[in-house]
Amino acid sequence: MDSMIPQRANTTWDIDKIITRSLDIPVNSLRKITDIVRSVEFPKGHLLFRGGKVEHDMYFLAKGIAHAYYYHEANKVTLCFNSEGDALISLKSYIQHQPGYEHIELLEPCKLYHLKTASLYELYNSDIHIANWGRKLAELELIKAEEQLMSKLFKTASERYQELIQKQPSLLQRVPLGTIASYLGISQVTLSRIRAEVR
Template sequence: MNLDQIIDSIYLLPEASKHVLKERIVEVNYPKKYLLLRADKVETNIYFIKKGIVRAFARQGAHEITFWFGKEGDTIISMKSYVDNQKGYENIELLEDCELYELKAAHLQKLFLEQIDLANWGRKFAEQELIKTEELFIARQFKTALERYKELLAEHSDIIQRVALGHIASYLGITQVSLSRIRAEIS
């Protein structure tokens, strides 16, 4: 997904403001299995996925709990670092070789002070991230693993093809054996 599409999907900016924002963004590449963000660290960058897929996870004892997948067009951010300049709780692992757009949070914060259009873009960005978080929370609290799997199939079927079943099972909060049963039931 190209940078203009990603920026426009958040909020339509005047061309001059978009140009100023794009001047602060650089393209970076990282290999599969690279740990892009680390828990217990203040993260200073925001990433937009041009190509590839990632997962967010947290460690609970000896286990890794996957709670989010990101793919082309999605944003990778530690909201706790972005909003409060505090250590985040999530790790972000690249599940494929990834092409990313990188933006320093400090540059973005400075742009917010300089241009109201960019401040509005940032507000819309934060609102969209809040809605995504709310949807994940509600799904975890009120939907069964079967319902969440069907939703994943309906809305992000490519994730099923691109992500290891162990990560999908973790995301659904079930074992791989239970995931196999769900998949058999649907077939």
């Protein structure tokens, strides 16, 4: 779930590996979660979440890449990228049961693990290990959002680009440059110049 860890592109993650990535839990508790998970596949361009809507689902990426974005003055502004092993979740819906801000769109054909948050909350009430796992999941997502905010506030576009390719090196082969430019808050022309300077 933490995109800060460099990841191998195009490898399929199994659900046990994804769940225990955020917190190791007993096998019995792990099986309770995997029992409510179903495997799904969606095509490139599929919109998993829509901003302004309460989301009752969450997903984990087994294979593929997605991005979260919002609209500003009719422009699509990318907030973050998610790849294999990451959670796809609307935190505001997950924590407060309120409409989320972000749209989440798949940038490749994706294999995902899907679960209903209501089913997960039932497990939180009956298994302390799962409740602790759910708390840790939310904490790591909040830390990731905070780090992204701090990066956008205090780093230059060039620094953010270098940070991005260090943490998620496969993005350049998998994501259109225009989408990466949107994430960095710059034009595609400026991105091309930064890439030339970095080389």
